[in-house]
Amino acid sequence: MNNTEKTDAVTKKDIRKAAIRYMFMACNTFNYENQQAPAVVYGLSKVLRKIHKKDDDYKASLNNHFNYFNTTTWMANLLLGASVAMEEKDGIKSKDAVQAFKTGMMGPLAGVGDTLVWVLYPTIMGSIAGYMGLQGNPTGAIIWVLLNIFFFFFRVKLFEMGHSSGLKLITALGDRLNIFTESASIMGLTVVGALIPSVVKMNIPLEFKTGKVTLPIQTEILDKIMPALLPAVLTYVVYKLIASKKLSITQIIFLVIGLALVCSFFGILGV
Amino acid sequence: MEIIQGVLIIALAFWMVLDQQGFVITTWYPAIIGMIAGIIMGDVTTAMIIAGTFQLMALGVANIGGSSVPNYGLATLVGVYVALRTTHDVENAKAIALAVGVPVGMLGIQLDVLGKLLNSYVSHAAQNALNQGKFKKMERIFWIGPLIFGLTTALPTALCVLFGDRLVRLILEFVPKWFTDGLSIAGSMLPVVGIALLLQFMPVKKYLTMLLIGFVISAYLKLPILGIALLGFAFAYYYFTQNMKKTPVTAGAGEAGNAGEGDDFDE
Numbered sequence: 001m002n003n004t005e006k007t008d009a010v011t012k013k014d015i016r017k018a019a020i021r022y023m024f025m026a027c028n029t030f031n032y033e034n035q036q037a038p039a040v041v042y043g044l045s046k047v048l049r050k051i052h053k054k055d056d057d058y059k060a061s062l063n064n065h066f067n068y069f070n071t072t073t074w075m076a077n078l079l080l081g082a083s084v085a086m087e088e089k090d091g092i093k094s095k096d097a098v099q100a101f102k103t104g105m106m107g108p109l110a111g112v113g114d115t116l117v118w119v120l121y122p123t124i125m126g127s128i129a130g131y132m133g134l135q136g137n138p139t140g141a142i143i144w145v146l147l148n149i150f151f152f153f154f155r156v157k158l159f160e161m162g163h164s165s166g167l168k169l170i171t172a173l174g175d176r177l178n179i180f181t182e183s184a185s186i187m188g189l190t191v192v193g194a195l196i197p198s199v200v201k202m203n204i205p206l207e208f209k210t211g212k213v214t215l216p217i218q219t220e221i222l223d224k225i226m227p228a229l230l231p232a233v234l235t236y237v238v239y240k241l242i243a244s245k246k247l248s249i250t251q252i253i254f255l256v257i258g259l260a261l262v263c264s265f266f267g268i269l270g271v
Numbered sequence: 272m273e274i275i276q277g278v279l280i281i282a283l284a285f286w287m288v289l290d291q292q293g294f295v296i297t298t299w300y301p302a303i304i305g306m307i308a309g310i311i312m313g314d315v316t317t318a319m320i321i322a323g324t325f326q327l328m329a330l331g332v333a334n335i336g337g338s339s340v341p342n343y344g345l346a347t348l349v350g351v352y353v354a355l356r357t358t359h360d361v362e363n364a365k366a367i368a369l370a371v372g373v374p375v376g377m378l379g380i381q382l383d384v385l386g387k388l389l390n391s392y393v394s395h396a397a398q399n400a401l402n403q404g405k406f407k408k409m410e411r412i413f414w415i416g417p418l419i420f421g422l423t424t425a426l427p428t429a430l431c432v433l434f435g436d437r438l439v440r441l442i443l444e445f446v447p448k449w450f451t452d453g454l455s456i457a458g459s460m461l462p463v464v465g466i467a468l469l470l471q472f473m474p475v476k477k478y479l480t481m482l483l484i485g486f487v488i489s490a491y492l493k494l495p496i497l498g499i500a501l502l503g504f505a506f507a508y509y510y511f512t513q514n515m516k517k518t519p520v521t522a523g524a525g526e527a528g529n530a531g532e533g534d535d536f537d538e
Contacts, residue, residue: 027292029416031390032464038394042413045406055404066398070468073293107472115500122300123497126326129302133323136316138309141302148296179514182474183507189478190503193485194496195466201459228490234460239467250391253464257384257457264453271455 010050010088012160018047018084019077019159023152026073032249035070040080047084057092064095071106072113077155079105081162108181111188196235197228204230205270277432279311280352284428285421287344292420299344299424301325308351317361318351321368325350342379345424346372349431356435375427381454382423384461389419481506 022043029038041062048065052058071079079102086094086101125147129140204222208215215221222229241252263269283304291299297307305322309315329343350372354364393415400409475482485503488494494502 024289024293025413025416028289028420029390029393029413030292030420031387031394033391034394035468038390038397038413038416041397041401042410045410049406058406059401059404062401063398066394066401074295103472107469110469111473115496115503119496119500126300126302126329129300130323130326133302133305133319133326135323136319138306138315138319141306141319141322144300144303145297148298152294152296179511179518182514183511185474186478186481186510187500187503187507189473189475189481190485190506191496191500192466192469192473193482193487194489194494194499195462196486197490198496199462200466202456226490228486231463232486232490234463235467235470238463239470242464242467242471249464249468250388253384253388253461256460256464257454260457260460261450261453264456265449267449269456271452 010047010084014047014050015081015084015160015163016156018043018080019156021046022077022080022159023073023155026076032253034066034068036073036076037066037069040069040076041065044080044084048087051084051087052092060092060095061087064099067099067103069102069106071110072117074117074151074155074158075109075113076106077159078162078166079109081159081164082166085163085166105181108184108188111191112184115187115191196231200228200231200234202230202234203270204268206268276311276352280308280348280432281425281429283307283311284345284348285425287348288420288424289417291344293417299342301329301343301347304344305347305351308348312351312355314355314359317355317359317364320361321351321354321365321372322347324365324369325372342376342383342424345379345427346376348372348424349375349428352428353431353435371431375431377455378427379424382427384457386419386423390416393419 022039025039025042027036027039029042030036031038044065045062048061049058052061069076083098083102086098090097125140125144129144132138132140204218206217208217226232238252238256241247242249247255260269287297287299287304290297297303301322302319305318305325306315309318309322312318325343325347347368350368353371354368357367358364393412396415397409397412400406400412481503484506485499488499488502489496
C-alpha cells in the first residue's frame with residue numbers, strides 16, 4: 001500500500017494491546033461456524049486500523065480474519081503476531097498470504113498445542129493440586145495459579161516474537177519449516193486418532209434375547225468387531241459431511257443433537 | 272454476609288468461564304476454583320477436600336477442538352457453596368457437594384453447547400456491522416460473546432445460590448428422562464464435529480497411518496492420551512531428525528540461531 005497516506009508505525013504497545021485483546025476474547029466468542037475468528041477480529045481490530053487507513057482495506061482485512069480460525073489459543077499468538085507483520089509490510093495485498101499462512105499453520109499447531117496446553121499441563125498440575133487438595137492443602141492450587149501468571153506473560157511475549165521475527169523465522173526456515181509442520185502433523189494426527197475413541201462416546205444398550213440367552217449388542221457384538229466402532233463411523237460420516245460443504249457446521253450440530261434425541265427416545269443409544 | 276458470599280460465588284462463576292477461555296489464570300479447574308470458593312466461604316480446608324475430589328475426577332477430561340465436556344469447575348463451585356452452607360463436617364460436605372455438583376456440572380455441558388450455537392449469530396452480527404462501516408458497533412457486538420458464556424455458568428450457579436439444590440433437582444425431574452439422556456448423549460457425540468473439523472486442516476490422507484496408530488492404541492490398548500502423545504512425539508522426533516539431516520539450510524548461517532529458537536518454543 002504505497003499511497004501517500006503514510007501508515008502510523010505500529011508500536012510495541014499496539015502489539016501488546018492486540019495480544020491482550022485477543023487473549024481475553026480467545027474462545028469467548030467461540031461458535032461452531034468460524035470458531036475463534038471473531039476473537040481474532042476483536043484482537044487485531046485496533047492494530048489493523050492503524051495499518052489500514054482506508055475503510056475499504058480495513059473492511060477487506062477484517063473480513064479476511066472472519067474466516068474460520070481455530071488453534072490452541074496460546075500458539076495463536078505467534079501466528080497472529082506474524083500476520084500483523086505481514087499486513088504491516090504489504091498492506092491489503094498480503095490478504096491471501098495471511099489467510100494461507102494462518103490456515104496452513106493452525107492445524108499442526110493445534111495438534112501439538114492442545115496436547116501440551118489442555119492435556120499435559122492440566123494433567124500434571126491437576127494431579128498434584130488434586131492430591132494435595134484431598135488433604136485440605138491449597139499449596140498445589142496456588143503454584144498452579146502462579147505458573148498460569150508466568151505463562152500469561154510468556155504468551156504476550158510469543159505475540160511480540162511472532163511480530164518481530166515470526167515471518168523472518170518462517171521464510172528463513174523454508175523447507176525446514178515444512179519438516180517441522182509435517183512432524184507436528186504426525187504427532188497431531190496420532191493424538192487426534194486417540195481422541196476419537198476416548199472423547200466421543202456412543203453406547204447401544206439393546207440386547208438380543210433368544211430363549212435364555214441374552215446377547216448385549218454393544219459388548220458382545222460391536223465391541224467384538226472393533227472397540228469404538230460407532231465413534232469411528234460417526235467421525236468418518238461427519239468428516240465427509242463437512243468436506244462435502246453441503247451442510248453448514250451448525251446444521252451438522254443440530255443433526256447430531258437430533259439423532260441423539262431420537263435414538264435416546266427409542267432407547268437405541270444410552271448414556 | 273450470606274448475601275455477599277452469594278454474590279461473590281455468582282461473580283466467580285461468571286468470571287471462571289471467561290478466564291478459562293481467555294486469560295487462563297484462575298481457570299475453571301476444580302482445584303483452583305475450589306480454593307477461591309473456600310476463601311469466599313471461609314473454609315479453605317473443607318473446600319480443598321471437595322475440590323481435590325472433583326479435580327481427580329476431571330483428570331483427562333480436556334476441552335479440545337471445541338468439544339463440550341462436563342464442567343467440573345462449575346460442579347466444584349456449586350458443590351462447595353451448597354455443602355458449606357449446610358455443614359462443615361468434611362464427609363457430609365463431600366457427599367452433598369457430589370450430589371449437587373455433578374448434575375449441575377452436566378447441565379453445564381448443555382448450556383455450553385447452547386452458548387456456542389448462539390455465538391454464531393454474534394459473529395454474523397459483528398461481520399454485518401463491519402460491512403456497514405459501523406466499526407464501533409462491531410466492537411460492542413463482540414462483547415455479547417463473553418456475556419453469553421459468562422451466563423452459561425453464572426445462571427445455574429445463581430439458581431443454586433437462590434434456591435439451593437431443590438430447583439436443579441426439580442428441573443431434572445420435570446424434564447422427561449429420554450430428553451436429558453438424549454442431551455447427554457449428544458454431549459458425548461458432539462466432540463466429533465470438532466475432531467472432524469480439525470481433520471479437514473490436517474494431511475489425513477498422507478498420514479492416515481498415524482491416525483490409525485493413535486486410534487488403535489487408544490481403543491484397543493486403552494493407553495492414556497498422555498502416553499499416546501509421547502508416542503506421537505517419538506514418531507515426530509524421528510521424522511524431524513531424519514529429514515533435517517537431508518535438508519540443507521536454505522538461508523545463511525546467521526539464520527541457524529533462529530531455527531534453534533523456533534524449535535524451543537514450539538515443542
